[in-house]
Amino acid sequence: MANCMVFHTQIASIMEVLANAAVADICKLVDDDYAVFRLEITQSHKENRGLRRKLQLLELKMARERAEKTARERVLASRPSSVKILDRYRGMSRGEGHLTRGHRSFVKPAAHNACRDDQPITVDEGSGTSTQHVIVIESADAEAVGPGVKLERSEGEEDPRHSRDIQTGASHVATEDLTATAPQPRTRRRITEVSGTPNAVLKSEPDTETLTVTQRLLHTGSDHRSYPERLGRLGCPPVPSSDYLLYDNLSSRAVQVNSHRDSGDALEAGSDLSCSYTTEMDPGNISLGLETQTDLSRGDWNQYSSSVYSEGCLDKKGEVIVLDEVTVKVEGDAPLTWNVDETPSGEGHSQGRDFLDYRESLETNLNVTTHSPLHTVRDRDPVSTLMGPSNSRGRVLFDQVLNSNDRTRAQAQGGGATSGNSKEKRFLCMFCNKGFSCIQKVEIHQRVHTGVKPFSCTQCHMRFTQAGDLKRHQRVHTGEKPFSCTQCQMRFSHSSSLKRHQRVHTRKTLKVPPV
DNA sequence: CTGGGGATGGGGCCC
DNA sequence: AGGGCCCCATCCCCA
Numbered sequence: 001m002a003n004c005m006v007f008h009t010q011i012a013s014i015m016e017v018l019a020n021a022a023v024a025d026i027c028k029l030v031d032d033d034y035a036v037f038r039l040e041i042t043q044s045h046k047e048n049r050g051l052r053r054k055l056q057l058l059e060l061k062m063a064r065e066r067a068e069k070t071a072r073e074r075v076l077a078s079r080p081s082s083v084k085i086l087d088r089y090r091g092m093s094r095g096e097g098h099l100t101r102g103h104r105s106f107v108k109p110a111a112h113n114a115c116r117d118d119q120p121i122t123v124d125e126g127s128g129t130s131t132q133h134v135i136v137i138e139s140a141d142a143e144a145v146g147p148g149v150k151l152e153r154s155e156g157e158e159d160p161r162h163s164r165d166i167q168t169g170a171s172h173v174a175t176e177d178l179t180a181t182a183p184q185p186r187t188r189r190r191i192t193e194v195s196g197t198p199n200a201v202l203k204s205e206p207d208t209e210t211l212t213v214t215q216r217l218l219h220t221g222s223d224h225r226s227y228p229e230r231l232g233r234l235g236c237p238p239v240p241s242s243d244y245l246l247y248d249n250l251s252s253r254a255v256q257v258n259s260h261r262d263s264g265d266a267l268e269a270g271s272d273l274s275c276s277y278t279t280e281m282d283p284g285n286i287s288l289g290l291e292t293q294t295d296l297s298r299g300d301w302n303q304y305s306s307s308v309y310s311e312g313c314l315d316k317k318g319e320v321i322v323l324d325e326v327t328v329k330v331e332g333d334a335p336l337t338w339n340v341d342e343t344p345s346g347e348g349h350s351q352g353r354d355f356l357d358y359r360e361s362l363e364t365n366l367n368v369t370t371h372s373p374l375h376t377v378r379d380r381d382p383v384s385t386l387m388g389p390s391n392s393r394g395r396v397l398f399d400q401v402l403n404s405n406d407r408t409r410a411q412a413q414g415g416g417a418t419s420g421n422s423k424e425k426r427f428l429c430m431f432c433n434k435g436f437s438c439i440q441k442v443e444i445h446q447r448v449h450t451g452v453k454p455f456s457c458t459q460c461h462m463r464f465t466q467a468g469d470l471k472r473h474q475r476v477h478t479g480e481k482p483f484s485c486t487q488c489q490m491r492f493s494h495s496s497s498l499k500r501h502q503r504v505h506t507r508k509t510l511k512v513p514p515v
Numbered sequence: 516c517t518g519g520g521g522a523t524g525g526g527g528c529c530c
Numbered sequence: 531a532g533g534g535c536c537c538c539a540t541c542c543c544c545a
Contacts, residue, residue, distance in 0.1 A: 441529095448528070462526085468531060469526070476525070490523090496534055497523070504522070 425435030427442045431449040436442045444466060447453065453463035455470040459477045464470040472494065475481070481491035483498035487505045492498040 445528085465527075466529095468533095469528085471531085473526075492523085494523095494525070494534095495532080496536090497525080499534075501523075 425437050427436045427439055428434065429436070429442055429445050429449070431446065434445065436445060447465040453465050455464040455467050456462070457464075457470060457473055457477075459474070462470075462473055464473060475493040481493045483492040483495050484490070485492075485498060485501055485505070487502070490498075490501060492501060
């Protein structure tokens with residue numbers, strides 16, 4: 001018995017020694033790794049500092065060059081057209097998604113990489129859930145300064161360097177003062193976006209040219225649940241936290257848009273420094289169809305950018321609105337673009353269709369501004385995150401949104417909720433305003449805009465927005481051709497292909513022989 | 516060789 | 531889920 005006890009004691013002591021040794025090993029490993037890690041971090045910091053310095057030098061250099069160039073232009077007394085200006089800057093921002101048509105420019109700055117790769121452009125004021133963003137908008141400069149340069153500052157916080165950049169930068173776009181021969185201090189417009197406030201106010205501060213966008217607390221939320229899970233919760237009648245618009249609530253929103261309607265103001269707008277856009281939304285009247293919880297403490301830049309993107313209908317020109325993945329450049333002396341009060345039926349439709357499509361949806365559906373599935377879906381949908389780890393993901397997504405709008409718009413015009421369908425379509429797509437009778441349909445439809453493709457082929461990389469499309473696609477792999485022509489031996493995998501093929505036969509029979 | 520036009524494959528999206 | 535339409539890309543034939 002005593003032996004047994006001694007044996008146990010020895011075993012225990014041995015175990016303890018072994019455990020201690022193991023712990024010591026682990027600690028040593030951790031320490032080593034930590035040291036290496038620290039070293040790497042330090043090196044990265046140094047690199048960052050170096051790069052930042054380079055960037056500053058580049059900024060200065062470019063600002064100087066621009067100033068000289070502008071001075072030269074002014075000496076030549078050639079009043080540059082807005083298109084020229086844009087073209088000039090287009091060249092400065094290679095590889096960016098310009099959708100410029102005429103004076104309309106819708107660009108995606110290289111800076112978007114910074115937004116995505118680094119931290120969100122969120123300046124947390126630390127005031128509870130409120131997050132305040134100030135985007136210092138500089139025409140062309142926003143792009144010119146290159147990627148990674150974030151142009152926003154907290155309100156009240158003036159970055160001296162930035163201010164300097166602004167003031168040394170040429171004012172070739174924002175100002176119309178062509179008489180000046182020396183670079184003037186840039187006219188500046190700032191867009192301040194204050195998330196977390198219970199109401200949304202877009203207001204201008206004419207005297208300071210500060211365009212303040214007080215943004216309604218965003219309610220898009222981030223739903224990280226799996227797609228089937230989300231589908232599962234979908235269903236008619238409405239379920240909260242879905243990204244769609246409830247048609248019923250459109251009318252409950254009081255929106256006033258005071259803007260320069262007079263297109264003649266456009267040219268003078270350069271000197272008219274007042275920001276003409278005012279949107280007042282009575283918080284009491286704001287009743288979004290569906291609102292989900294928003295965790296602003298996470299600094300969801302997607303929400304922010306979506307809001308700015310949506311709020312990008314900010315009237316007035318002159319500047320570049322730097323967004324997450326989208327930069328809206330609005331030409332200084334061009335007719336007001338992305339202009340809330342511009343009538344949809346105006347001649348503007350011949351230009352920048354994609355851009356206008358979105359704008360149009362904003363015009364007709366102003367409460368879109370707080371529900372941008374473009375971002376929320378990207379944030380939420382597991383598939384979409386699988387789709388593209390690359391930096392171009394957002395770009396692709398956005399392009400899809402833009403490209404899809406043409407078709408969708410035409411369809412929406414034909415069969416939108418407001419077109420008086422017999423079936424009540426109270427769920428609106430927030431992109432094209434098209435109405436649907438059921439949430440699932442909105443969800444499915446909105447994939448057209450968001451690019452979300454939840455159904456993936458197991459045998460290839462193809463993805464589809466609808467299950468039926470996947471099913472049909474898989475016939476490509478199986479070789480199945482269930483649709484056979486009754487008049488010949490041809491078989492097709494698409495029913496529509498068969499139908500189309502059969503027209504060949506009917507056309508042949510209908511063909512009138514030459515006389 | 517080349518360009519035009521028809522036919523087909525296949526995806527997108529709506530009903 | 532299936533049918534249908536539209537669109538785009540590609541192939542093939544022919545002048």
